[in-house]
């Protein structure tokens with residue numbers, strides 16, 4: 001069984017919203033994942049959207065010591081090494097994104113890098129040329145940083161439609177990481193990976209339920225992501 005858990009930021013101080021997970025809570029989550037890895041036949045991937053510096057400060061050590069094989073970070077390419085001024089909640093939650101050097105270090109430690117576009121715009125509202133440029137330029141810039149191919153893509157807000165999917169395929173992406181239970185459009189020649197979003201309110205039992213695909217967790221995630229749609 002394949003399971004993918006998706007995080008955003010990590011850090012000690014509480015913030016406005018639920019996207020920042022406390023490092024001790026994160027460590028507990030990864031302990032649960034390690035237990036699943038050693039006791040059940042499960043293939044766990046951990047991903048991080050937006051590429052905040054908190055990944056380097058807190059998640060790096062914990063994950064490098066864990067049994068999680070696939071760890072993927074999806075930077076917003078125009079904001080590498082900069083503050084999160086793209087975020088509408090920036091004045092409440094000011095954070096730095098990973099720098100080029102930090103991304104290179106993660107890659108040298110076995111982490112993967114994928115695109116989360118250049119600017120974090122909702123792609124469904126852009127025209128085809130704008131979508132293509134978000135996808136192509138972010139891919140090229142990341143490939144230049146890591147000196148390797150970038151074939152994974154996570155659309156902002158976890159949503160993809162048929163148009164964005166076709167363009168992603170045509171510019172060379174092989175795997176698309178979306179949010180579970182969002183309008184999924186399937187395609188033969190591209191792999192869609194459905195992810196569970198993890199929030200600061202999630203405790204060990206929520207992680208177990210998410211890995212076990214519980215209906216209640218699905219409902220909760222759908223509700224939270226419907227709030228995201230309002231703010232985007």
Ligand SMILES: [Zn+2]
Pocket residue numbers: 049050116120156157
């Ligand atoms: Zn994002």
